[in-house]
């Protein structure tokens with residue numbers, strides 16, 4: 001008789017193989033960095049117990065996981081299917097989506113640490129990890145698409161968003177675009193690093 005043990009599952013992968021697969025999956029997803037921690041810090045100050053929160057581009061889920069006990073609901077999304085699987089394994093509601101495509105609901109708080117690096121064709125990485133960094137030529141491709149869709153997904157009265165921006169993708173251009181899309185903008189946090197300055201832009205309906 002073959003006995004099932006934690007390290008030897010009948011008809012399935014053993015746990016060492018599963019651990020290795022999960023490790024590989026993690027490697028395909030953005031590793032939390034200064035930008036993650038800055039956005040998280042502001043999100044923790046902003047979130048309230050009645051908020052329905054959407055974290056777009058959740059990556060490994062550091063921000064979503066921290067907000068689950070503090071909000072009414074947290075939905076995490078990412079284009080990268082590995083990110084979605086990581087979040088689901090952690091018990092967080094997560095769906096694979098390109099920005100707001102397939103998302104019909106409105107939210108009280110939307111968070112996004114977007115891909116923001118200005119990227120030439122030669123700099124494009126292979127695989128899903130590229131989507132963590134590649135902001136197109138100006139760094140603003142994904143940010144601009146996000147801003148064009150955001151207002152339809154914010155609750156009219158209390159809806160607001162926190163968007164992480166780098167000086168590499170030009171804060172003033174982003175703010176201009178947001179205002180053109182009918183949003184108010186306020187820089188609520190900033191941090192200087194060696195090669196860039198990071199900002200958190202708070203956006204709300206005008």
Ligand SMILES: C[S@@+](CC[C@H](N)C(=O)[O-])C[C@H]1O[C@@H](n2cnc3c(N)ncnc32)[C@H](O)[C@@H]1O
Nearest residue numbers: 030036057058059078079080098099113131132
């Ligand atoms: C800079 S990483 C941030 C990850 C995580 N939120 C953090 O702060 O550590 C950007 C994330 O956005 C995701 N992303 C890029 N383009 C996207 C899109 N069009 N729709 C949804 N997610 C996207 C990437 O896959 C990546 O996980």
